[in-house]
Amino acid sequence: MIKILIIEDNEDVRENTAEILTLANYQVHTAEDGEKGIEIAKLTKPAIIICDIMMPKLNGYDVLLHLNKDTTTASIPFIFLTAKTERIDVRKGMNLGADDYLMKPFEESELLDAIASRLQKHNFLKKEFSRDIEGINQFFNEVSISEGMVSLSKNRNAVNFYKGDVIFMEGDAAHTLYFIQKGAIKTHKTTESGKSLVTGLFGPGQFVGQLSLLNKNGIYGDTATTLEQTEVFEIPKTDFKSLLFGDKLISNKFISMISNDLVELQEQLIHMAFSSVRKRLAKVLIDLSEKEILHTSKNKGITISREDLASLIGTATETAIRMLTDFKDEKLILFGPLREISITDKKSLKNIALFG
Known part of the structure; x- marks a missing residue:
C-alpha cells in the first residue's frame, strides 16, 4: 500500500485530508507540526508528502529544506498546502524544490489528481530505459x-x-x-x-x-x-x-x-594526456571490446586500420604496430587473416590499462 504523510497543524484539515486518502486506499501518516513531520518522514519513507506552509515550530519551507539535505528523503515528491492569501509564497516553495501545491480549500478530486500525477511522474523518473x-x-x-x-x-x-x-x-x-x-x-x-x-x-x-x-x-x-x-x-x-x-x-x-x-x-582525454602509449593502447582495445566494436577471441574480431588505431591512441602508426606486436608476443591478442584483432587475455590487458 502506498504511504502518504500529511503535515498540517489544523486538525480539521489534517483529519479530513487523511480520511479522503484512506478511503482512496492509501496508507496515511499524519503530523501536527514540522518537527514531528520530519521525524515521521525519516521513519516511514512515504511515497509522497503533503505539507502546510504556515505551521508552528517549523514552517513548510524549513521542512522541505531539511528533508532535501537527507539523501534518504530528498527524492520524495513534496506538495505544499497553502491558503489563497499565501499565493505569493508559492513561488518560493517551488524554487526550493516543491513538486506541486494545492490551494485551501481544495476539492477531493483536486487532491487525488495531484497525488496521482506526482506519483506517476516519480515512478517515471525512477524507471530505467534500455540503451537502444x-x-x-x-x-x-x-x-x-x-x-x-x-x-x-x-x-x-x-x-x-x-x-x-x-x-x-x-x-x-x-x-x-x-x-x-x-x-x-x-x-x-x-x-x-x-x-x-x-x-x-x-x-x-x-x-x-x-x-x-x-x-x-x-x-x-x-x-x-x-x-x-x-x-x-x-x-x-x-x-x-x-x-x-x-x-x-x-x-x-x-x-x-x-x-x-x-x-x-x-577520462579519455586525461588518459591520452598522461598515460604511456602501452597503457593507451590497452585501454582503447578494452573499450573497443566492451562496446562490442571489437569482440573477444571466441568471436571473429573486426578489422581496424592501423592508422585509425594509431589515431585513437595519439601516436605514430609505426609505434602502434610495434605495440600490437608486443601484445601479440605476450599472448594478449591474436591477429586474424584479415588483420582483425581479437583479445585473448582480457584480464591482463585490463591490468596494463590500469597500471601500465
Missing part, C-alpha cells in the same frame, strides 16, 4: 504523455553509414544529436599542424554531439567519423533543448542518460 532506440523512443513517448510535451518529435530518423563516412564536420552548424544503435564512431579535431586528434570513441547506446548543441556558436566542435558500418538515430536540437531546459526533474533524467558519455570523454 526502443528505450529512447519509450522515454520520449512517456515524457510527451506525462508532461504534455507535444512539441517533441514522434519518431527518430534512422541513418546508416558505411565505414569511414563523416557524420558531421568540425565547424558545421549543429542541429542534431546522434544516438548510436549499432557500429562505432570516433570524434576528432584537426590541429593547426594538420594532425588529427581523437577526442572521443563511441559505440552502441551512446550519444554523440551533445556538447556541440550547447556551443554558443552553434557549431560542431569536432568531426565524427564511423569506424565501421554504423546506424544512428537523429534527435533534433529542438527536442534536445526542450528536454534539457524544460521541467527540472525531466531534465535531470535526460542528463543522466547522456552524462556517462561526458564523464567517459573526460
Whole structure:
C-alpha cells in the first residue's frame, strides 16, 4: 500500500485530508507540526508528502529544506498546502524544490489528481530505459504523455553509414544529436599542424554531439567519423533543448542518460594526456571490446586500420604496430587473416590499462 504523510497543524484539515486518502486506499501518516513531520518522514519513507506552509515550530519551507539535505528523503515528491492569501509564497516553495501545491480549500478530486500525477511522474523518473532506440523512443513517448510535451518529435530518423563516412564536420552548424544503435564512431579535431586528434570513441547506446548543441556558436566542435558500418538515430536540437531546459526533474533524467558519455570523454582525454602509449593502447582495445566494436577471441574480431588505431591512441602508426606486436608476443591478442584483432587475455590487458 502506498504511504502518504500529511503535515498540517489544523486538525480539521489534517483529519479530513487523511480520511479522503484512506478511503482512496492509501496508507496515511499524519503530523501536527514540522518537527514531528520530519521525524515521521525519516521513519516511514512515504511515497509522497503533503505539507502546510504556515505551521508552528517549523514552517513548510524549513521542512522541505531539511528533508532535501537527507539523501534518504530528498527524492520524495513534496506538495505544499497553502491558503489563497499565501499565493505569493508559492513561488518560493517551488524554487526550493516543491513538486506541486494545492490551494485551501481544495476539492477531493483536486487532491487525488495531484497525488496521482506526482506519483506517476516519480515512478517515471525512477524507471530505467534500455540503451537502444526502443528505450529512447519509450522515454520520449512517456515524457510527451506525462508532461504534455507535444512539441517533441514522434519518431527518430534512422541513418546508416558505411565505414569511414563523416557524420558531421568540425565547424558545421549543429542541429542534431546522434544516438548510436549499432557500429562505432570516433570524434576528432584537426590541429593547426594538420594532425588529427581523437577526442572521443563511441559505440552502441551512446550519444554523440551533445556538447556541440550547447556551443554558443552553434557549431560542431569536432568531426565524427564511423569506424565501421554504423546506424544512428537523429534527435533534433529542438527536442534536445526542450528536454534539457524544460521541467527540472525531466531534465535531470535526460542528463543522466547522456552524462556517462561526458564523464567517459573526460577520462579519455586525461588518459591520452598522461598515460604511456602501452597503457593507451590497452585501454582503447578494452573499450573497443566492451562496446562490442571489437569482440573477444571466441568471436571473429573486426578489422581496424592501423592508422585509425594509431589515431585513437595519439601516436605514430609505426609505434602502434610495434605495440600490437608486443601484445601479440605476450599472448594478449591474436591477429586474424584479415588483420582483425581479437583479445585473448582480457584480464591482463585490463591490468596494463590500469597500471601500465
